[in-house]
Amino acid sequence: MVKRFNTDRLEDALKAAWQGKEKSDCIWWQGEWWSWERLEALITDCEEKLRASGFGMGQRIAVLLPNSPMVLALSVACWRLGGAIAPLNARTGAVNLIDTIKMLDVNAVVLTDEGHKKAAGEGFPSDIPLVPSPLEGPLPLWRSRQGRPECAETSVIFSTSGTSGLPKAVVCLHSNMLGNLAPIKKHVPGLLDEDAVFLNVLPNFHTFGYNVAGMLPLAFGVRQAVVPSFVPVENTIKAIEEAGVNRVIAVPTIMAFLLGALAKKDHHIKGVTHVITGGDRLNVQMEARCREYLGVGILEGYGLTECSPVVAVNSTEADKKLGTVGRPYPDYQIEIRDREGNMLDLHQEGVLWVKGPSVVPGYFRDEKNTEERFRDGWFNTGDVVQIDADGYIKIVDRATDIIIVSGFNVYPQEVEAVLCAHPAVHAAVAVGEKNNVAGELVKAFIVLNEGAEVSAKELMSYCRERLAHYKVPRKIGFVSEYPISPAGKVLRRELRKMKIEKQ
Structure with missing residues (x-):
């Protein structure tokens, strides 16, 4: 097992990563750099306001905010108090997410002032506190409701519709998140060098955006540009250039829009060393366009929310195989099974099952779905794959999409x-x-x-x-x-x- 962190808590790993460079640039936000010291001040303020509200061990807070310093600060503040954060899609709105919010049994819902006014005007239940917050803080004072406490090891709960369209909430422990962050420095050489500036534009309610674009750079003491929304795409391009972004973390849809906008103006961005995609299948024809306008090819990866999220990723330009998602992290045990769960040879086409430190324990208060997908620590990805002789994984399709x-x-x-x-x-x-x-x-x-x-x-x-x-x-x-x-x-x-x- 890869061991990178000398702690089993995310908040301690982040603090250790910035020890001795508290005044160094940490996050770029709205045209200026924040130091870790400035972010730490916001974290401390959030921690004090949460404690005063009655938030504590094993509790959860829902967050409907775009990418911002407040999302990062609230996360760390919740962890310091032994609680968890549940990021949700701010654009969907609190009223439309009421069933999910009730399922999560949260203390309060933190959202923008606009989102707060809309929810209050649409009859959001009065027994769940709504907390309007500026994206740079500070939080106001409020009084939380008390949800039923859960395990203090829970760090983040991601709500996902999955392939069925029915909501499920994935419980990510601190050990799951750290277990997924630890291997990447060795698995993708150069990604976390000191000069790295990550693009954090993927939505924070998605584990790929939250963990890989947001928490990964924080946990390794490198910089990131926090962008609240990908659209308009011109704003994202401006942020990339102003902040000096050289590590792009994206999904294929975003890459298509980004490269399309650059091609339209014949605009070439220099300095990018890594482009990593995941979250959906990559059209390999995008590779040539990426080389032309960003100066580098694409490293395709693969993951699932239930794996916190990365399972595999192509490591370097030199040894990647287009059309595959690369080799799995070394911490994973891999099995190939048929649809009934019977074992197949590793190189036969079949459904991928994985086991490892970043595989979550299950779904939030949902024994039925947990029993269907998790067995003795093994997780059924539902994806049909082929693994070649070199260990590279090709995603053939989702079993449900065949x-x-x-x-x-x-x-x-x-x-x-x-x-x-x-x-x-x-x-x-x-x-x-x-x-x-x-x-x-x-x-x-x-x-x-x-x-x-x-x-x-x-x-x-x-x-x-x-x-x-x-x-x-x-x-x-x-x-x-x-x-x-x-x-x-x-x-x-x-x-x-x-x-x-x-x-």
């Missing part, structure tokens, strides 16, 4: 790769549609390149030349954009519902 046509498995990624190779196609997503004869048929939704034209019949013919007949889309629709989750993933379940007239 389309079964007349008993044959069709992996959407294979269909999408063929469609994306067509010169007129910018992006493609394939999903299944129920069919009385075949069980399911393949349908695809296409975003065309700007100014390009192609018909559905032409694309079907193109696919017939390159795919087995049962894999060829029977319906192809054209869209300007895809339904996207707040975390930047394509919502396939929404595309399944969309009708395409028979062609």
Whole structure:
């Protein structure tokens, strides 16, 4: 097991990382650098206000704020008091998240002044305190309600809809988060060198953004640029250049918008040494565009909220394999099983199961879902993979996304790769549609390149030349954009519902 931290608590690891350089630049925010000393002052103020409110050991506080100094400070303050933070999507709004907030049994909800006014005006329950907060602090005084205490080892609770659309809350312990941060310095050489400036623009309610873009640089004593929102993209580009960002942590959707904006103005950014993507499949054709406008290729990785989140990532430009998510962290035990859970050979195609220090104990107060996905410390990722002789993992598809046509498995990624190779196609997503004869048929939704034209019949013919007949889309629709989750993933379940007239 990789051991990097001499503590089992996140707040202690962060303090140790900045010991002796308290006055050094720590976070860039709204055009200026904050030192750790300044951030520490905000942490202390939050800790005092939380304590005065009645917040304590084993309690939870919900946070509906964009990326900001307050999110980082509140996190550390909660941990110092033995509690946990539950970041939620501020754009969704407190009223729309009331079922999740009640499930989390929180002491209070911290949100923007605008979010507070909206929630109060829409009849948010009066028994759950709403705490309006500036993004730079300070917090006001308030009186918390008392939730049922949980384990003081809980650090963050991430709420996720998963593939079913039903809310689940993933309990990340301090040991899980630290266990996921520890291996990356060795696994991705140079990522955490002293000159590093991370881009922290991914939403904080998603574990990839919170842990890898936010907590990773804090835990290793390197700088980060905190950006409240990716859009408008011009603001993100400005932040990258003003703060001197050289480590970009992103999801493929964000990379597509970023590179598209740079290409439109033929704008080339210099100094970037690492671009790491995760959270969704990467279109490998984005690699050349990234090299052109950011000067470096993409290291694709893979993770899940239940793994805190990183499972695997390509380590370097020299040894990466495009189309794979790299090798797993050395701390993981890996097994390949069939859909019924029976063991397969490691190099057979099958469902990936993992076990290791960053695998969480389960879902918050949810025995049923925990029992379905976790067995004796092993976690069923639900992802169908292939592991090559060198240990590189290729994500074939989510088990739940596989389309079964007349008993044959069709992996959407294979269909999408063929469609994306067509010169007129910018992006493609394939999903299944129920069919009385075949069980399911393949349908695809296409975003065309700007100014390009192609018909559905032409694309079907193109696919017939390159795919087995049962894999060829029977319906192809054209869209300007895809339904996207707040975390930047394509919502396939929404595309399944969309009708395409028979062609």
